[in-house]
Amino acid sequence: MLAIVLLLLAPALAALVAGLMRSERARPLVLPALGAVHLLAAVATIVTRPIAGHQDHLLVASLWLRLDALGSVVLLALSVLFLLVACYAPGYLAARSERANRVLVVCFCIFLGLATLATLSQHLGLMWAAIEGATLACTPMIYFNHNQRSLEATWKYLMVGGVGIALALLGTFFMAYAAIASGRPAELTYEALMANGALSEPWVRVAFVLLLVGYGTKMGLAPLHSWKPDAYGETPGIVGALLAGGMTSVAFLALARVVGLVEALGQGAFARQALTVMGLLSMAWAAVFMVRQSDLKRLLAYSSVEHMGILAIGLGLGPAALPAVLLHLLGNTWAKSALFISAGNIHRAFASKHIPAVSGAILRLPVSGTIFLLGFLAATGAPPFALFLSEFGLLQAAAGAGAWWTGGIFLACLVVVFLGFSATVLAAVLGETDAPEPEPQLGDSWRTTLPPALGLGLVLALGLWTPAPLRGLFDEAAASWPVPHAAAVPHPAPEPVP
Amino acid sequence: MVDLLLALIILLNFAMLGSGRIRVLIQTAALQGVVISALPLALGHEHTLRGVVLALVTLAVKGFVIPAVLLSAFDRLKIRREVEPFISYAASLLLVALGTAAAVLVGRQLPLAPEHAGSLAVAAALATVIAGFLLLITRRKAITQATGYLILENGISIFGLTLVGGVPFLVETTLLLDLVAGVFVMVIVMNHIHRAFTTLDTRQLTALKE
Numbered sequence: 001m002l003a004i005v006l007l008l009l010a011p012a013l014a015a016l017v018a019g020l021m022r023s024e025r026a027r028p029l030v031l032p033a034l035g036a037v038h039l040l041a042a043v044a045t046i047v048t049r050p051i052a053g054h055q056d057h058l059l060v061a062s063l064w065l066r067l068d069a070l071g072s073v074v075l076l077a078l079s080v081l082f083l084l085v086a087c088y089a090p091g092y093l094a095a096r097s098e099r100a101n102r103v104l105v106v107c108f109c110i111f112l113g114l115a116t117l118a119t120l121s122q123h124l125g126l127m128w129a130a131i132e133g134a135t136l137a138c139t140p141m142i143y144f145n146h147n148q149r150s151l152e153a154t155w156k157y158l159m160v161g162g163v164g165i166a167l168a169l170l171g172t173f174f175m176a177y178a179a180i181a182s183g184r185p186a187e188l189t190y191e192a193l194m195a196n197g198a199l200s201e202p203w204v205r206v207a208f209v210l211l212l213v214g215y216g217t218k219m220g221l222a223p224l225h226s227w228k229p230d231a232y233g234e235t236p237g238i239v240g241a242l243l244a245g246g247m248t249s250v251a252f253l254a255l256a257r258v259v260g261l262v263e264a265l266g267q268g269a270f271a272r273q274a275l276t277v278m279g280l281l282s283m284a285w286a287a288v289f290m291v292r293q294s295d296l297k298r299l300l301a302y303s304s305v306e307h308m309g310i311l312a313i314g315l316g317l318g319p320a321a322l323p324a325v326l327l328h329l330l331g332n333t334w335a336k337s338a339l340f341i342s343a344g345n346i347h348r349a350f351a352s353k354h355i356p357a358v359s360g361a362i363l364r365l366p367v368s369g370t371i372f373l374l375g376f377l378a379a380t381g382a383p384p385f386a387l388f389l390s391e392f393g394l395l396q397a398a399a400g401a402g403a404w405w406t407g408g409i410f411l412a413c414l415v416v417v418f419l420g421f422s423a424t425v426l427a428a429v430l431g432e433t434d435a436p437e438p439e440p441q442l443g444d445s446w447r448t449t450l451p452p453a454l455g456l457g458l459v460l461a462l463g464l465w466t467p468a469p470l471r472g473l474f475d476e477a478a479a480s481w482p483v484p485h486a487a488a489v490p491h492p493a494p495e496p497v498p
Numbered sequence: 499m500v501d502l503l504l505a506l507i508i509l510l511n512f513a514m515l516g517s518g519r520i521r522v523l524i525q526t527a528a529l530q531g532v533v534i535s536a537l538p539l540a541l542g543h544e545h546t547l548r549g550v551v552l553a554l555v556t557l558a559v560k561g562f563v564i565p566a567v568l569l570s571a572f573d574r575l576k577i578r579r580e581v582e583p584f585i586s587y588a589a590s591l592l593l594v595a596l597g598t599a600a601a602v603l604v605g606r607q608l609p610l611a612p613e614h615a616g617s618l619a620v621a622a623a624l625a626t627v628i629a630g631f632l633l634l635i636t637r638r639k640a641i642t643q644a645t646g647y648l649i650l651e652n653g654i655s656i657f658g659l660t661l662v663g664g665v666p667f668l669v670e671t672t673l674l675l676d677l678v679a680g681v682f683v684m685v686i687v688m689n690h691i692h693r694a695f696t697t698l699d700t701r702q703l704t705a706l707k708e
Binding site: 123125126128129132133136139140143146147148149151152153154155156158159162163166169170173174176177180181183186188200202203206229230233234289 | 607608609610611623627631634640643647650651653654657658661662663666669672673676679680683684687690691694695700702703704705706708
């Protein structure tokens with residue numbers, strides 16, 4: 001109870017403090033402090049969270065704000081990612097002292113607060129508002145470099161993201177109307193909506209499509225990902241990590257909640273089909289654009305599109321695949337922190353993010369180069385990293401469900417992604433370089449390498465051993481996945497429109 | 499009464515897609531916002547404190563605050579007055595007519611609750627969303643695109659205000675707050691675009707591609 005309040009208040013307080021602080025050097029230190037408090041509060045909230053059916057009604061909004069197993073996993077992914085990025089931020093912002101950092105630091109805090117609110121919210125409208133707010137908080141971050149290219153990326157992000165999130169709102173209203181059209185009250189908490197059993201089929205389907213398009217745009221599922229390479233490409237590595245790990249994970253959670261809801265409302269098969277198609281399309285699209293991709297950060301953006309595709313396919317496989325999906329989400333989130341931060345280090349030292357200008361990075365930046373190389377292996381699902389386990393688990397689930405085509409295309413895309421990713425990464429990291437030694441402040445130091453190394457270490461550790469509490473969360477999320485209400489109270493079909 | 503307002507909203511969509519002056523376009527969008535804010539009151543069953551406050555907040559946000567923000571940006575940035583579409587006005591009108599027809603067809607496929615039988619609300623909402631989207635993708639200037647976004651949101655409000663009565667007040671007002679914040683951010687970015695490129699023509703924004 002206390003932990004939840006702290007979880008939501010700490011980011012707001014930190015944003016206020018950061019906004020009032022005058023010192024450019026001291027302000028970024030707010031971020032690691034917030035990250036540490038947030039992680040402690042998150043763990044406390046997850047551990048003490050009320051067991052389903054025993055919620056405490058101390059909060060007026062207890063039906064709106066509740067941490068379930070699914071939300072816990074996303075909250076954990078987000079909180080750890082934020083702490084890693086926050087520990088890197090002071091060093092990075094000191095190196096970029098030519099740019100004022102007030103807006104960036106404040107937006108980081110606001111983003112964390114709203115993303116946390118999204119993981120807790122059990123209400124379609126509140127979830128939407130939190131994600132919309134988090135989206136807006138990201139806008140100034142993307143424009144941090146203040147040049148024409150980042151401006152273009154920001155405008156595209158605003159427009160594409162704005163339309164997407166608007167359609168999600170329309171979908172939310174349609175879902176409410178699905179209840180009204182079936183003669184039920186328009187409650188927008190998941191619990192109340194699910195209790196309805198089967199609702200008006202056309203409304204639920206249209207609502208689902210709109211919500212899929214809306215939150216799919218935020219996740220960056222193909223063909224709605226067009227903002228992603230531009231935004232990730234033109235923004236600092238820390239922002240890329242926060243977007244690729246945090247924003248996408250929260251959007252995934254929103255989509256997963258909607259899928260569960262639609263399942264309970266009797267349209268699960270339709271939703272799973274749509275997710276599988278979009279997931280496979282995302283993987284294939286990403287694979288095509290990763291081959292011969294010369295821009296390191298755009299490469300990572302397409303890798304993010306690929307992983308979002310994998311998560312969508314996993315959702316499409318139903319609750320049996322959910323433990324693998326959640327493991328994949330954790331692995332992807334933390335691997336992205338290592339990749340984006342080390343790519344940022346390389347970008348700064350070489351003053352370029354393109355091969356062949358970047359070559360032999362491991363000679364100039366031994367630690368960042370190694371992290372980038374290992375991060376590539378982690379992101380492509382090489383053993384013993386966590387993503388190997390999760391991708392293997394998804395294949396097993398596909399085989400178990402008899403989805404041979406899905407499994408086959410999934411595997412083929414993974415191979416192409418590996419080949420495309422490796423060509424660029426190997427050219428950038430290994431090979432000869434005639435670039436001069438970077439100046440000392442651009443070289444590797446513990447401040448610029450420890451956070452991404454820790455992120456990578458977590459992905460490795462998860463691949464070797466899943467702690468029992470985490471396994472418990474995965475299983476609980478799968479066990480509490482909604483099932484279609486076969487025994488729902490029958491109610492009269494709505495009158496057809498004359 | 500409600501259907502009359504909804505029909506007026508659809509007509510305003512045509513007016514906006516056919517308008518060649520940015521100032522007129524923004525003013526028409528403001529008028530559409532005013533009409534939309536009258537919907538909860540015209541419905542009759544919303545003559546409660548909640549309904550009145552909601553109508554007033556919608557009126558303030560959609561009819562005045564956002565259009566004023568857009569108009570002041572328009573004046574300050576000294577943008578040329580023409581809308582400059584990618585396609586001709588005739589083609590725009592044809593597309594919005596097709597979009598409206600599609601909206602009516604889709605609206606008829608979706609079963610309404612008995613108390614809403616025969617309502618134009620679904621068709622009007624979808625037609626306005628489509629009109630906003632068309633404006634967003636067929637116009638060159640950032641300010642016209644932002645207006646398109648406002649109109650798209652108008653369409654969603656139409657649906658929310660006429661058909662979904664049960665959405666908590668807190669959520670409704672948060673939505674409007676989000677809209678204001680979104681448009682503010684857009685205008686700030688517009689200022690930067692104008693400073694960096696000395697124009698609001700988004701065709702300048704084509705450096706990023708494969």
